Amino acid sequence: MSDAWIIVTEEKQVAALVAAAKGLGGKITAIAVGPRALADAAAIAGPDEVKWVDAKGIPVEAYAGSVARLVAAALPKVVVASGTVEGRVLAGATAARLGAAVIPGGLKLSALGDRTVVERADLDGRVVETIEAAGPVVTFYAGDDVASEGFAAVPVEPVGTDAAADILVEKTEPAAGAGAGINQAAVVVSVGRGLKKKDDLAIVHDLANALGAEIGCSMPVADDLGWVEKERYVGRSGQHIAPQLYIAIGIRGAPQHLEGIRDAKVVVGINNDPDAPIFKFADYGIVGDLYDVIPALQAALGK
């Protein structure tokens, strides 16, 4: 049994962070850094108590020193942070204060005597590695979201901070392509370098029309080939989308591409290489030549 702290910087994964920390069997304290609503969301996600640092609209990272001091004072064995860009910075500062090991990609936690066992995603999620630590550990959560089970709210205690670090947001603008239709679409038909020439986009468009879908693509199709508008490429540096259905046609499934569709509900891969990584990630797949499969899909949809 080990006590844990969780560092919360966004509402999205808070229930999953608590659920992961529960694997340790000890007391769970959440520290929420942001607006009051974030602390309130943490309070109903199942921790034993919530501390709240009011970020007062300045970048959360500015409180790294304060969060580190608050968490380290409690000497927790384990600290779980969300894997967001801000959460990581707070966790890094906390780890330094605690003299803790830092393990990215945390999925599952448990206590083994006085040791901590962290199961973490490695090699872009292709394997799960089991890691044991004798001392304190800080990990960034990389597992799935879980639905909050409707816990009764625990009290939220506002906590004071040291002077925030000198970090200012000078300007916030919509990112390129943020308003593109692909972001709201329920169905996205996405095409990769498996397509042989630009003219062949016509069959992809036909399929998209039949499905009422928006067109997406892999980065090289937009960037190197220029066949599709840049606002439509999906992935780490492109759009992060959450459609009900994502159909990846002639897309290998590079880790940078998959980063953009983590929140898609159902993923279909169509590829002539049975070993293409897209099939490791997808829910459904058709192994075949896209020039045969697309017309076949059109026909099947018409039935």
Place this chain on the structure above:
Amino acid sequence: MKTVIVYKWARNAEDAVVRNDGTVDWRNAKMTAGEDDFAALEAAKAIAEGDELIGLTIGDGDASWALARGVLQTISVTDASNLTDNASTAAIIVAAMRQIGGVDAVVIGDSEEYAGVPVALAGQLGWPAIAHVSSASAVDGRVQVVRKQGSSEQTISIAAPAVIAVSAASPEKKTPGMKEQLAARKRPVTKLTLAAIGAASDDKVSSKGTRLPETAAARIFDGDPAAAAEQLVAALRGEGVL
């Protein structure tokens, strides 16, 4: 600003083969620079603005990577091994930075695989940090960075000294040619050992092995395209997504 660019030279994880029993075969993995490192170097050059820019790498890899990309001097901690604990890796970088002294900004690739290194580094230095940055520059003695956050793009100003972790948006477009490679060979690499910088190379954690993730395998339809397409459409209708 006096700037340090931290880069790594390691086995390419994309080349690693995962066997059916979940163990990993690294035999065919080529050594490569971190995929974000060239973008980090661009940012570091912009922050240094002609002031001193020093390369720093740990491990026995090719230290000339930065030298071939316009950095004039670099430091290599040659006997540091690849550690699982990102905080231990950061501690080695901190120890090497002490040899440099007077640094205003550290720029490092924000890789997914070692996502804890930049932030542990900032924590150990006691410096503020901004991660997932796409570009940076020096403005009035401060570091200005741009980063994408969800659907918006933020311009953030941070007082030096600071740690800036940079994510590349694409693969490196223009790699150094012969001329740059030759120039790199003439530039100095200062080789240091862990003992010389007072650092240790011990992991605080131990790996108990790897296994395959539990994710359900995709339902694959193959064979006749017409039959496969019909099965797929039926399955998607069953999921309620069509």
